[in-house]
Amino acid sequence: MDDGPLVEDFGRRIGRAMGWPPIAGRLAGVLMLSPDPMTLSELQVRLGASKGSTSEMTRLLIANGTVERVKVPGVRQAGYVWRDDAWSGCLQHQLTQTEQLLELARTALEQGVDMPEAQQARLRDMYTYYDFMVRQLRCLLDEYRQLARG
Template sequence: MSQAAESVDAHDALVEEFGLHIGRAMGWPRMAGRAAGLLMLSEEPMTLAQLQDALDASKGSASEMTRLLIANGTVERYKEAGQRHYVYRWRNDAWAGCLQHVVTSTTRLRELAERAREQGAGMSAMQRDRLNEMREYYQFMVSRLEPLLSEYTATRESRTVQP
């Protein structure tokens, strides 16, 4: 087997592995994990039609998966100058984007927990305890995740600044 063929086989195997493991770990459909793997390994941005073809997916499915990846902070969609179609690419700061998504989602849940605690003031002791536990959990998580994101971002920036 030629080196080029081995490279293609390794690429395809990794895309499938991402589909299985990233999809499962993130609670995503397998197709989203495959799209993530494909875009991460792609050296060039890809159109929706290219993604659709490479994933053997419908246009709707490919579109839905790219929206999911964009929402999760790993992929960006943009239009290249002079081109008609949007393209998708793996963000240079995808892992920071992914962590930012977690921080944002967790912060929203903390805000929900705070509102729920206030609204539940007249509920039973058990219900208030559960609402308080929810609020404490999300306060704890946000207080740990925000510094983690800052540390990761600073570490990443220090690596990219050095020659």
């Protein structure tokens, strides 16, 4: 099967939706469809990208919870694989980011007590929004993990 068109579609769609460069979306597609771990060199060749760009994009996908670095027996280079729990990892990453923004909102609210009411209202709205999002993302993550266990 020629996965080239599908990988290109990943590059456009996931890249755009996640705010990633298209190469990160293509890398996600390559690793998701690969039956085996791939080394940085193999990914570089497959993507037609520089070593630096490929390395940077693997770090981005690792940080986003979808890819992991693994030891491949008999191979000196590390391998990269699509995580079996990639979608949980992705949702966990979103939750972690949102928790960080909730902490910012909490701090800003405390520091803004002497601001005019209009600014305090904006800070309260920010806090309310991120508090709501954290609670919802926690529920979604729990629900998805239960669903994924099947």
